[in-house]
Amino acid sequence: MGQIKIYGLKDNLNSIKAKLSDxxxxxxxxxxxxxxxxxxxxFFPLNKEDFYFPNDRTEKYIIIEISIFEGRSVEAKKKLIEFLFERIQNELGIVPNDVEVTIFETPNYNWGIRGLSGDEVGLNYKVNV
Structure with a gap:
């Protein structure tokens, strides 16, 4: 299971939300x-006065925060980051310098899902990949 938050300037982010989600x-x-x-x-579309970022980023700059259960391999997490940079650039024209990704991992017992602790929920997919 993963929860994703995406931050960016409202004028840019609103026009790409559906494609970026895909x-x-x-x-x-x-x-x-x-x-x-x-x-x-x-998605968290922000007004210019609410989103400060370095001068070497453009108005296309986005931040992607990914919260997941612990258990994915380093290789799987690196592959996710690689895919994000590559596909966002190829499909939306946003260069890697304008994309930042952070992965937050927590034990599944720290999650509450469908009325249960995450370690008690039956998943239909593997976490240890």
């Missing part, structure tokens, strides 16, 4: 072997 989802499916129907994406 790209992120395809990367998760390919890198983590997620079921295609598992999509938990939240």
């Amino acid at each position: 790209i992120i989802q395809s990367c998760e499916v390919d890198a983590f072997q997620y079921p295609k129907e598992k999509r938990f994406h939240r």
Whole structure:
């Protein structure tokens, strides 16, 4: 299971939300072997006065925060990051310098899902990939 937060300037982010969600989802499916129907994406379009970033970034700059259960291999996480940079650039024209990705991992017992602790929920996919 993964929860994704995407931050960016409102004028840019609103126009690419649907496509960016599809790209992120395809990367998760390919890198983590997620079921295609598992999509938990939240977008945070920000006004210019609410989003400060370095001068070497453009107005296309986005931040992607990914919260996941512990258990994925270093290789799978690196593959996810690689896919994100590659596909976002190829499909949206946003260069890697304008994309930042952070993966946060926590034990599954720290999650509450469908009324249960995450370690008690039966998943239809593997976490240890």
